[in-house]
Amino acid sequence: MADNIFQTLTAQQNFIALAPLAGVSDLPFRTICRSHGATIVYTEMVSAKALCYQNKKSAEMLATTAQEAPCVVQLFGSQPQSFAHAVKDYINDSDFAAVDINMGCPVPKVTKNKEGSALMRNEELAFEIVSAVKDVSQKPVSVKIRAGWDNDNINAPSFALKMQQAGADMIIVHPRTKEQGFSGKSDWSVIAAVKDVCTVPVIANGDIFSVEDAANILTQTHADGIMIGRGAMGNPWLFGQIVSERAHKRHSSPGPEEIFAQIQTHLDMACAHTHEKAAVAAMRKHLFWYTKGLANSAKIRKEISLATTQTAATDILKKYLFP
Numbered sequence: 001m002a003d004n005i006f007q008t009l010t011a012q013q014n015f016i017a018l019a020p021l022a023g024v025s026d027l028p029f030r031t032i033c034r035s036h037g038a039t040i041v042y043t044e045m046v047s048a049k050a051l052c053y054q055n056k057k058s059a060e061m062l063a064t065t066a067q068e069a070p071c072v073v074q075l076f077g078s079q080p081q082s083f084a085h086a087v088k089d090y091i092n093d094s095d096f097a098a099v100d101i102n103m104g105c106p107v108p109k110v111t112k113n114k115e116g117s118a119l120m121r122n123e124e125l126a127f128e129i130v131s132a133v134k135d136v137s138q139k140p141v142s143v144k145i146r147a148g149w150d151n152d153n154i155n156a157p158s159f160a161l162k163m164q165q166a167g168a169d170m171i172i173v174h175p176r177t178k179e180q181g182f183s184g185k186s187d188w189s190v191i192a193a194v195k196d197v198c199t200v201p202v203i204a205n206g207d208i209f210s211v212e213d214a215a216n217i218l219t220q221t222h223a224d225g226i227m228i229g230r231g232a233m234g235n236p237w238l239f240g241q242i243v244s245e246r247a248h249k250r251h252s253s254p255g256p257e258e259i260f261a262q263i264q265t266h267l268d269m270a271c272a273h274t275h276e277k278a279a280v281a282a283m284r285k286h287l288f289w290y291t292k293g294l295a296n297s298a299k300i301r302k303e304i305s306l307a308t309t310q311t312a313a314t315d316i317l318k319k320y321l322f323p
Contacts, residue, residue: 004140005040005070005097006170010201014039015225016214016239018232019205020074020100020144022107026061028269029286031068032262033232037239040070042227045102048077048086062090063273070097072142076105078114078125080132092138098169099139101129104146106178117146117178120159127166134167142170144205147190150179157193164200172203172227182230191221203227210238211245234289236262256294256321263290263317267310277308287313296320 009015018025018033020042030041043061050058064071073096075086083101091099103126105116119126133141143163148154160171175190176182186206195202204223208214209231217226231238237254244251254262266286270279287304291297300320307313
């Protein structure tokens, strides 16, 4: 097996990851987050079953470059054999540093197929999936989980231990239940409980929106690293701020000029990654996030939602950011 990037980064106390965010963590955004200080990034979740059927769209989601390395591909599904085939046929010979198994997605269209966080209700199947991946994978394997299905079924500690026994090299914990989705507060004590029972690295995820959050979650959970999801949306600078804080260096929030420059770079990368109309449509949510809290952000939102070209989007931003 290749070098275990999980062990390397956690031993250096330098595991600062971009989470696998559906519809967000595409190649351009992952590359941007790496450039801002994320030490490792995760792809959007990719269907193991779809890869087995050689689905073109799913295969295209496996595009990766040296600029974003190390990058981990996240797979989801419910069939051990599909995971095994996907890893053998697509991942082992790829440039991905590792593979992650999604056992945390709370979206109904995923859980109704016994995928994502539904696997936390089927420990035997989850164990089989991890075992099947470990049997064939030439790369380390992480498993991303939730606190449990609902408040009456918080099973993250025992479940995580079982995944470790199946061969998982690392456990990532988002301490909300499936029923919570992304509402309410994440319960960091669940991460601490997982850390208490596991000997493999445990990564803390959930409600990390600031430098202070990043420090506090490590203090409270004793986790081996952090993973940032929604906190990075519109704010890739957060990674660099955390890095600077750890190095006892000054850091600041970006002003309109820096935000505009980052948007320009992101738009350029998105349009290079796919055709312009689709890229601009996909970028709208990022533009909403980038400009949140700025003067004229409501006007920007309204007009950006109608933009179909890079030039149009840029002109709208210029008009309101630099009146």
